[in-house]
Amino acid sequence: MPKIVLKHMGVEGVNRIDEAMKRGAYSRLSRGLAMAPAAITDEVKKSNLRGRGGAGFPTGMKWGFIPKDAKTVYLVINADESEPGTCKDREIIYWDPHLLIEGVILASHALGCKHAYIYIRGEMIREHAVLQRAVDEAYAKGFLGNGRVDLTVHRGAGAYICGEETSLLNSLEGKRGWPRLKPPFPAVKGLFGQPTIVNNVETIANIPAILEKGGEWFASLGTPRSGGTRILCMSGHLNKPGVYELPMGIPLRQVIDEICGGVPGGKKVKAVIPGGSSMPPLDANELDIPMEFDALMTDERIKPVEVKPGIPFDMGGGKKLRTMAGSGGVIVMDEDTDLVAVTARIMRFYAHESCGQCTPCREGTGWLARICSRLAKGQGRPGDVELCASIAHGIAGNTICPLGDAAAWPMLGFLTKFRGEFEARVNKSLKPAPPPAQSGSELVQIRSGH
Amino acid sequence: MALAFSPEARQQIEKIRSRYPNAQAACLPVLHLAQDEFGHISDDAIGAVADVLGLPQAHVWGVVTFYTMYHRHPTGKHTLMVCTNVSCMLRGGYEVLAALEQKLGVKAGGNSADGEFTIIEEECLAACADAPCLIAGEKYFLRLTPETAVKALEEIKKMPPDHKGHH
Numbered sequence: 001m002p003k004i005v006l007k008h009m010g011v012e013g014v015n016r017i018d019e020a021m022k023r024g025a026y027s028r029l030s031r032g033l034a035m036a037p038a039a040i041t042d043e044v045k046k047s048n049l050r051g052r053g054g055a056g057f058p059t060g061m062k063w064g065f066i067p068k069d070a071k072t073v074y075l076v077i078n079a080d081e082s083e084p085g086t087c088k089d090r091e092i093i094y095w096d097p098h099l100l101i102e103g104v105i106l107a108s109h110a111l112g113c114k115h116a117y118i119y120i121r122g123e124m125i126r127e128h129a130v131l132q133r134a135v136d137e138a139y140a141k142g143f144l145g146n147g148r149v150d151l152t153v154h155r156g157a158g159a160y161i162c163g164e165e166t167s168l169l170n171s172l173e174g175k176r177g178w179p180r181l182k183p184p185f186p187a188v189k190g191l192f193g194q195p196t197i198v199n200n201v202e203t204i205a206n207i208p209a210i211l212e213k214g215g216e217w218f219a220s221l222g223t224p225r226s227g228g229t230r231i232l233c234m235s236g237h238l239n240k241p242g243v244y245e246l247p248m249g250i251p252l253r254q255v256i257d258e259i260c261g262g263v264p265g266g267k268k269v270k271a272v273i274p275g276g277s278s279m280p281p282l283d284a285n286e287l288d289i290p291m292e293f294d295a296l297m298t299d300e301r302i303k304p305v306e307v308k309p310g311i312p313f314d315m316g317g318g319k320k321l322r323t324m325a326g327s328g329g330v331i332v333m334d335e336d337t338d339l340v341a342v343t344a345r346i347m348r349f350y351a352h353e354s355c356g357q358c359t360p361c362r363e364g365t366g367w368l369a370r371i372c373s374r375l376a377k378g379q380g381r382p383g384d385v386e387l388c389a390s391i392a393h394g395i396a397g398n399t400i401c402p403l404g405d406a407a408a409w410p411m412l413g414f415l416t417k418f419r420g421e422f423e424a425r426v427n428k429s430l431k432p433a434p435p436p437a438q439s440g441s442e443l444v445q446i447r448s449g450h
Numbered sequence: 451m452a453l454a455f456s457p458e459a460r461q462q463i464e465k466i467r468s469r470y471p472n473a474q475a476a477c478l479p480v481l482h483l484a485q486d487e488f489g490h491i492s493d494d495a496i497g498a499v500a501d502v503l504g505l506p507q508a509h510v511w512g513v514v515t516f517y518t519m520y521h522r523h524p525t526g527k528h529t530l531m532v533c534t535n536v537s538c539m540l541r542g543g544y545e546v547l548a549a550l551e552q553k554l555g556v557k558a559g560g561n562s563a564d565g566e567f568t569i570i571e572e573e574c575l576a577a578c579a580d581a582p583c584l585i586a587g588e589k590y591f592l593r594l595t596p597e598t599a600v601k602a603l604e605e606i607k608k609m610p611p612d613h614k615g616h617h
Binding site for chain 2: 081082083084085086087089090121122123124125126129150152154155156157158159160171172173174175176177192233234235236237241242243273277329331333337341342345346349352353355
């Protein structure tokens with residue numbers, strides 16, 4: 001299995017342009033820029049490349065949504081990597097920024113974009129320095145500017161929500177990072193009101209190889225509906241945690257046992273978050289699933305998420321929620337892990353990061369954080385477990401952006417598979433849970449970390 | 451006292467401004483620059499950014515208070531961004547944070563008495579495979595234990611301060 005996007009991980013010096021060019025950087029430009037823009041998009045469609053930021057949307061199809069008569073088109077690269085458990089884009093930017101820039105130039109040609117932006121997470125101070133230096137080098141060599149596409153690196157300033165594409169666009173426009181209602185979708189009305197494509201770093205870093213070796217080659221590497229390789233960020237209780245570029249669809253058990261050397265102390269796996277902390281967990285019986293977009297959503301070996309025991313969560317039209325491949329952030333938890341404490345930490349995160357626009361998310365994430373926190377301390381009140389499920393169900397699907405779902409899904413997912421652990425934390429001597437709306441003071445404490 | 455950008459900073463702002471079709475889009479980068487220049491984003495710094503970009507102060511205030519990285523109060527010379535999110539938590543992130551808090555005599559969110567450090571409890575820093583981690587300036591400290599984290603303080607002290615605005 002060839003490595004495409006992490007080929008240079010760990011190779012010192014490739015983040016400087018001379019060394020990068022010796023290893024092939026910018027070598028795909030002459031051919032790519034000579035192609036008709038539509039031909040590039042066709043090649044990407046053929047490649048079955050799907051977005052690596054979380055949703056897995058087909059990239060070529062997304063590019064096709066730009067209106068034919070668009071005058072100004074923007075390409076925005078989402079480098080705001082902040083989904084807990086995800087640490088791949090940072091590696092690409094640090095080790096191989098010129099691969100990303102080459103991808104930006106080729107994608108910009110396909111889209112008719114004259115000025116592209118890379119929105120990089122504010123906390124990535126080192127990566128911002130490396131990327132800005134690489135952009136300056138590419139300008140100096142004439143790959144950027146001067147009739148070719150301009151590229152600006154834009155630093156975020158600390159807000160998970162800005163990884164959501166419309167929030168990112170508002171942030172790039174110099175505003176608070178509030179998500180926008182869709183439609184209109186960014187491909188029609190995005191950055192500065194113009195048609196805009198937002199793609200993840202890993203997605204764009206795949207473009208040069210697709211143009212070099214062809215869409216069919218790329219598609220042949222993957223599964224029938226998803227081309228290329230897949231980066232998995234393996235963290236948690238593993239002997240060899242790491243960032244690995246692997247065959248698309250590799251079974252999770254093989255990644256844990258063979259690639260990552262199993263769990264320390266020979267312990268058993270209790271739970272695995274397969275795609276960043278917003279995804280429902282898998283339990284120990286669900287480790288033979290291929291790590292691939294469709295399988296994680298539809299494989300019937302994965303128990304569907306429930307709103308209460310026996311009643312599946314309905315994503316709309318009766319569609320069940322199992323889990324998702326998300327951003328490739330895989331967090332492995334061994335048999336001794338306190339999953340109530342983990343859930344409480346996850347809920348605290350989403351409460352901290354809720355932008356505050358939509359009531360169900362703004363209030364609900366705070367309630368979930370408080371209730372899970374008291375459960376983790378063994379101070380849960382009778383009714384708390386049901387209350388968590390009810391609040392999560394009330395958030396899911398009722399907000400402008402997916403942050404609400406990102407809190408609700410793991411809440412319901414952990415309850416579906418590990419309900420007993422939560423029930424064991426209810427202190428029956430306490431009075432039943434008060435209605436959650438009463439106290440705001442604890443929420444203020446939750447947010448006062450910064 | 452009203453704050454003013456240095457001539458070098460003004461040049462930098464012009465350059466930033468030229469990368470966007472309107473002045474408002476320069477708000478985040480210019481705030482980063484202001485924090486570097488002035489050390490933190492005081493009300494006066496908000497005024498200076500609003501002036502230089504021709505934006506309402508209320509807009510700039512709204513932006514500043516939305517994002518966690520703009521500091522409204524003076525910080526230590528070095529900000530320690532310590533992750534306690536799930537991947538770090540599973541491998542001792544809270545123990546690392548507690549060791550730093552104890553060593554520096556200050557809770558997360560505060561500054562050490564000698565003005566050297568600010569501890570911030572961070573959300574996921576995208577270094578999960580090398581958890582637990584902290585970032586100081588341009589450097590990552592990875593696979594930490596409470597001992598190696600405390601030891602890292604000596605190295606961090608020798609690094610340049612995060613912002614020029616520290617005297």
